[in-house]
Amino acid sequence: DAKTTQPNSMESNEEEPVHLPCNHSTISGTDYIHWYRQLPSQGPEYVIHGLTSNVNNRMASLAIAEDRKSSTLILHRATLRDAAVYYCILRVNTPLVFGKGTRLSVIA
Amino acid sequence: DAGITQSPRHKVTETGTPVTLRCHQTENHRYMYWYRQDPGHGLRLIHYSYGVKDTDKGEVSDGYSVSRSKTEDFLLTLESATSSQTSVYFCAISDGTGGVDEQFFGPGTRLTVL
16 A cells, blocks of 8 residues: 655644645556544544545535645644544555554643 | 444453444444544554445554444454554444445444453
8 A cells, every 4th residue: 555654743823724744656547646634532533535536525625636656634723622543554556554644632 | 423333432441351342333334444542643544345245454453453344333353462462442434435435433442451
Protein backbone atom coordinates (compact mmCIF):
# COMPACT_ATOMS: atom_id res chain seq x y z
CA ASP A 1 0.00 0.00 0.00
CA ALA A 2 1.13 3.51 -0.76
CA LYS A 3 2.41 5.31 2.31
CA THR A 4 1.15 8.51 3.88
CA THR A 5 2.99 10.90 6.18
CA GLN A 6 1.21 12.95 8.82
CA PRO A 7 2.42 15.05 11.74
CA ASN A 8 2.25 13.20 15.04
CA SER A 9 0.22 15.86 16.77
CA MET A 10 -1.43 19.24 16.28
CA GLU A 11 -3.21 21.69 18.51
CA SER A 12 -6.06 24.05 17.79
CA ASN A 13 -8.17 26.56 19.65
CA GLU A 14 -11.87 25.92 19.86
CA GLU A 15 -13.99 27.51 17.12
CA GLU A 16 -10.98 28.12 14.89
CA PRO A 17 -10.30 26.33 11.58
CA VAL A 18 -7.92 23.38 11.57
CA HIS A 19 -5.86 22.22 8.60
CA LEU A 20 -4.54 18.67 8.94
CA PRO A 21 -1.89 17.89 6.31
CA CYS A 22 -1.07 14.56 4.68
CA ASN A 23 1.74 13.77 2.25
CA HIS A 24 1.39 10.86 -0.15
CA SER A 25 4.08 11.38 -2.77
CA THR A 26 3.87 7.78 -4.10
CA ILE A 27 0.12 7.85 -4.71
CA SER A 28 -1.05 6.03 -7.82
CA GLY A 29 -3.74 7.18 -10.21
CA THR A 30 -6.35 4.81 -8.80
CA ASP A 31 -5.74 5.50 -5.08
CA TYR A 32 -8.56 7.23 -3.27
CA ILE A 33 -7.63 9.47 -0.34
CA HIS A 34 -9.63 8.58 2.75
CA TRP A 35 -9.75 10.27 6.14
CA TYR A 36 -10.97 8.57 9.28
CA ARG A 37 -10.87 9.75 12.85
CA GLN A 38 -10.90 7.96 16.17
CA LEU A 39 -12.41 9.63 19.18
CA PRO A 40 -11.16 8.52 22.61
CA SER A 41 -12.29 5.00 23.54
CA GLN A 42 -14.19 4.51 20.27
CA GLY A 43 -13.66 2.77 16.96
CA PRO A 44 -12.57 4.80 13.95
CA GLU A 45 -15.22 6.63 11.96
CA TYR A 46 -15.27 7.78 8.36
CA VAL A 47 -14.78 11.48 7.74
CA ILE A 48 -14.39 12.05 4.02
CA HIS A 49 -12.76 10.74 0.86
CA GLY A 50 -11.76 12.04 -2.56
CA LEU A 51 -9.92 11.15 -5.73
CA THR A 52 -8.88 14.30 -7.58
CA SER A 53 -11.29 17.11 -6.79
CA ASN A 54 -11.87 18.91 -3.52
CA VAL A 55 -14.74 17.49 -1.49
CA ASN A 56 -17.07 18.89 1.14
CA ASN A 57 -19.45 17.18 3.52
CA ARG A 58 -21.13 18.03 6.79
CA MET A 59 -18.08 17.06 8.83
CA ALA A 60 -15.17 18.51 6.89
CA SER A 61 -13.59 19.54 3.61
CA LEU A 62 -10.83 17.75 1.74
CA ALA A 63 -8.43 19.78 -0.35
CA ILE A 64 -6.33 17.72 -2.78
CA ALA A 65 -3.23 19.14 -4.41
CA GLU A 66 -3.23 19.31 -8.17
CA ASP A 67 -0.45 16.70 -8.43
CA ARG A 68 -2.27 14.58 -5.78
CA LYS A 69 0.92 14.19 -3.76
CA SER A 70 -0.60 15.85 -0.74
CA SER A 71 -3.98 16.63 0.76
CA THR A 72 -5.41 18.63 3.64
CA LEU A 73 -8.36 17.85 5.83
CA ILE A 74 -10.08 21.05 6.91
CA LEU A 75 -12.29 21.31 9.97
CA HIS A 76 -13.95 24.68 9.59
CA ARG A 77 -14.63 25.35 13.29
CA ALA A 78 -13.00 22.98 15.72
CA THR A 79 -15.01 21.92 18.73
CA LEU A 80 -13.92 20.00 21.79
CA ARG A 81 -15.64 16.97 20.28
CA ASP A 82 -13.21 17.08 17.35
CA ALA A 83 -10.30 16.08 19.59
CA ALA A 84 -9.27 12.74 18.10
CA VAL A 85 -6.63 10.90 16.10
CA TYR A 86 -7.05 11.62 12.38
CA TYR A 87 -5.89 9.06 9.86
CA CYS A 88 -5.10 9.75 6.21
CA ILE A 89 -5.29 6.52 4.20
CA LEU A 90 -4.83 5.66 0.54
CA ARG A 91 -7.18 3.01 -0.71
CA VAL A 92 -7.89 1.21 -3.94
CA ASN A 93 -9.18 -2.35 -3.56
CA THR A 94 -7.96 -3.47 -0.15
CA PRO A 95 -9.00 -3.23 3.48
CA LEU A 96 -7.99 -0.01 5.18
CA VAL A 97 -4.38 0.12 6.33
CA PHE A 98 -3.89 2.53 9.21
CA GLY A 99 -0.77 4.51 10.05
CA LYS A 100 -0.29 6.34 13.32
CA GLY A 101 -2.29 9.39 12.32
CA THR A 102 -2.29 12.91 13.78
CA ARG A 103 -3.51 13.45 17.31
CA LEU A 104 -5.53 16.68 17.34
CA SER A 105 -5.96 18.49 20.63
CA VAL A 106 -8.58 21.23 20.90
CA ILE A 107 -8.16 23.91 23.53
CA ALA A 108 -11.19 25.64 25.00
CA ASP B 1 -24.82 4.39 13.28
CA ALA B 2 -24.06 1.17 11.43
CA GLY B 3 -25.47 -1.88 13.19
CA ILE B 4 -22.33 -3.51 14.51
CA THR B 5 -22.04 -5.09 17.92
CA GLN B 6 -19.10 -6.80 19.53
CA SER B 7 -19.20 -9.24 22.40
CA PRO B 8 -17.90 -9.36 24.98
CA ARG B 9 -16.91 -5.72 25.40
CA HIS B 10 -14.38 -6.54 28.08
CA LYS B 11 -12.68 -9.80 28.92
CA VAL B 12 -9.92 -10.87 31.27
CA THR B 13 -8.47 -14.31 30.73
CA GLU B 14 -5.39 -16.32 31.57
CA THR B 15 -2.51 -17.36 29.36
CA GLY B 16 -3.19 -20.61 27.53
CA THR B 17 -6.99 -20.42 27.55
CA PRO B 18 -9.05 -20.24 24.36
CA VAL B 19 -10.96 -17.03 23.69
CA THR B 20 -13.60 -16.23 21.08
CA LEU B 21 -14.72 -12.72 20.20
CA ARG B 22 -17.90 -12.17 18.26
CA CYS B 23 -18.81 -9.48 15.76
CA HIS B 24 -22.44 -9.20 14.68
CA GLN B 25 -23.82 -6.91 11.96
CA THR B 26 -27.33 -6.07 10.86
CA GLU B 27 -26.31 -4.26 7.65
CA ASN B 28 -25.95 -7.31 5.38
CA HIS B 29 -22.51 -6.07 4.31
CA ARG B 30 -20.34 -8.53 2.43
CA TYR B 31 -16.99 -7.71 4.02
CA MET B 32 -16.07 -8.06 7.67
CA TYR B 33 -12.71 -7.34 9.34
CA TRP B 34 -10.88 -7.83 12.59
CA TYR B 35 -8.24 -5.30 13.70
CA ARG B 36 -6.23 -4.98 16.85
CA GLN B 37 -4.99 -1.72 18.33
CA ASP B 38 -1.99 -1.38 20.59
CA PRO B 39 -0.23 1.73 21.85
CA GLY B 40 2.37 2.86 19.34
CA HIS B 41 1.07 0.64 16.53
CA GLY B 42 -2.29 2.04 15.51
CA LEU B 43 -4.81 -0.40 14.06
CA ARG B 44 -3.47 -3.54 12.39
CA LEU B 45 -5.52 -5.96 10.31
CA ILE B 46 -5.73 -9.52 11.66
CA HIS B 47 -8.11 -11.28 9.26
CA TYR B 48 -10.94 -10.34 7.01
CA SER B 49 -13.83 -12.05 5.26
CA TYR B 50 -15.25 -11.39 1.82
CA GLY B 51 -18.22 -13.72 2.16
CA VAL B 52 -19.59 -16.67 4.07
CA LYS B 53 -16.76 -19.16 4.58
CA ASP B 54 -14.36 -16.90 2.62
CA THR B 55 -11.57 -15.41 4.70
CA ASP B 56 -8.05 -14.11 4.22
CA LYS B 57 -5.12 -13.20 6.43
CA GLY B 58 -4.09 -9.72 7.35
CA GLU B 59 -0.86 -8.21 8.61
CA VAL B 60 -0.84 -9.87 12.07
CA SER B 61 -2.72 -13.17 11.69
CA ASP B 62 -0.37 -15.49 13.63
CA GLY B 63 -2.11 -16.93 16.70
CA TYR B 64 -5.60 -16.07 15.45
CA SER B 65 -8.24 -17.93 13.48
CA VAL B 66 -11.58 -16.74 12.17
CA SER B 67 -14.85 -18.21 11.01
CA ARG B 68 -17.85 -16.86 9.18
CA SER B 69 -20.72 -19.29 8.84
CA LYS B 70 -23.39 -16.60 8.44
CA THR B 71 -23.33 -13.21 6.73
CA GLU B 72 -24.02 -11.42 9.99
CA ASP B 73 -21.42 -13.06 12.25
CA PHE B 74 -17.61 -13.03 12.18
CA LEU B 75 -15.80 -14.83 14.98
CA LEU B 76 -12.20 -14.28 16.05
CA THR B 77 -10.59 -17.10 18.04
CA LEU B 78 -7.40 -17.11 20.03
CA GLU B 79 -6.74 -20.83 20.39
CA SER B 80 -4.31 -20.36 23.28
CA ALA B 81 -4.17 -16.78 24.47
CA THR B 82 -0.81 -15.16 25.23
CA SER B 83 0.01 -11.92 27.02
CA SER B 84 1.11 -10.40 23.70
CA GLN B 85 -2.50 -10.66 22.55
CA THR B 86 -3.63 -8.21 25.22
CA SER B 87 -5.14 -5.48 23.06
CA VAL B 88 -8.29 -3.70 21.96
CA TYR B 89 -9.98 -5.56 19.13
CA PHE B 90 -12.16 -3.78 16.59
CA CYS B 91 -14.51 -5.34 14.12
CA ALA B 92 -15.43 -3.48 10.93
CA ILE B 93 -17.76 -4.03 7.99
CA SER B 94 -18.06 -2.70 4.46
CA ASP B 95 -20.07 -3.32 1.35
CA GLY B 96 -16.91 -3.58 -0.76
CA THR B 97 -13.21 -2.82 -0.71
CA GLY B 98 -13.22 -0.35 -3.56
CA GLY B 99 -11.83 3.13 -3.32
CA VAL B 100 -15.22 4.63 -2.54
CA ASP B 101 -16.29 2.07 0.07
CA GLU B 102 -16.55 3.16 3.66
CA GLN B 103 -15.63 0.87 6.54
CA PHE B 104 -17.82 1.03 9.63
CA PHE B 105 -16.29 0.07 12.96
CA GLY B 106 -17.71 -1.53 16.04
CA PRO B 107 -17.18 -0.24 19.60
CA GLY B 108 -14.26 -2.56 20.36
CA THR B 109 -13.46 -5.38 22.80
CA ARG B 110 -10.81 -4.86 25.41
CA LEU B 111 -9.01 -8.14 26.05
CA THR B 112 -6.53 -8.65 28.86
CA VAL B 113 -4.48 -11.84 28.99
CA LEU B 114 -2.82 -12.38 32.36
